[in-house]
Amino acid sequence: MRNLLSAADLSAEEVFSILDLAEEMSEVQARPIKKLPALRGRTVVNLFFEDSTRTRSSFELAGKWLSADVINVSAKGSSVSKGESLRDTVLTIAAMGVDAMVIRHSASGAPAQAAAWTQIPVLNAGDGTHEHPTQALLDAFAIRRHLRRSDPEAEIAGKKIAIVGDLTHSRVARSGVSLLRTLGAEIVLVAPPTLMPSGVGTWPVSLSTDLDEVLGEVDVAMMLRVQRERMSGGYFPTPREYTVGYGLTRDRLAKLKPGAAICHPGPMNRGLEISADAADAASSLVLEQVAAGVAVRMSVLYHLLGGEEDQ
Known part of the structure; x- marks a missing residue:
């Protein structure tokens, strides 16, 4: 799986793989210490142009519980508020060497466009009235x-x-x-x-x-x-x-x-x-x-950034 932009991109086999791994990831939520080393050394940027509580928090927890470094960027605190375009923002963040980008945007198709501009994996965290x-x-x-x-x-x-x-x-x-x-x-x-x-x-x-x-x-x-x-x-x-x-x-x-x-x-x-x-x-x-959101997003991040070497 290269990106996750639409639910229509997933086959039944891929969905079951994500859900089955999420079952294992959900066990982490019950542990006193909620950490797995699976994505140690990886960096994930959450780029949110819309307000969010559940989605943004669960993506942040998912990345951190997999030991990834997680950076949150919101439109209000970024150069977007100064007039920077989405393309320049995406390319700027990608140029820093991050490993994946989670994008939520009010414009339908924005994550797909971002995926066309960069080679790093892009996850659609909600785009307009299109998909989630x-x-x-x-x-x-x-x-x-x-x-x-x-x-x-x-x-x-x-x-x-x-x-x-x-x-x-x-x-x-x-x-x-x-x-x-x-x-x-x-x-x-x-x-x-x-x-x-x-x-x-x-x-x-x-x-x-x-x-x-x-x-x-x-x-x-x-x-x-x-x-x-x-x-x-x-x-x-x-x-x-x-x-x-x-x-x-x-x-x-x-x-x-x-x-x-x-x-x-x-x-x-x-x-x-x-x-x-x-x-x-x-x-x-x-x-x-809400609880399932963390486990499922842990599974999705692992499917995008993990691999045989990590296993």
């Missing part, structure tokens, strides 16, 4: 773990997963559909017509505008954040009406079939797309997804 491949991987990791609590051999293949909410602006949805379909899941997208992405009819999914009709059939309900910062208005009348139609409320919890899991990539708008009862329910995987 490591989020899809950690979601799959958390879902598979949930399934294996009742069946140690369970896989995601054949399971029905609903992705609900602001699909138009969601890079999580796009990566999730691609990766979960690669693993054999059945996907149903649920949203008001105004939040269905352009061209969604060609995606390998089923579509619904009725959340209540779908909830009782799914093994996983993945709620998406309503990205109000990307909206100019007109997508739904009021927040209250959105919650009534598409929020995972206390009443809707009872409609989930026994054993169905609740996911949310975060940050959550409690009371809008998900109620506090749902977010904190026993079947909620929200915090497990």
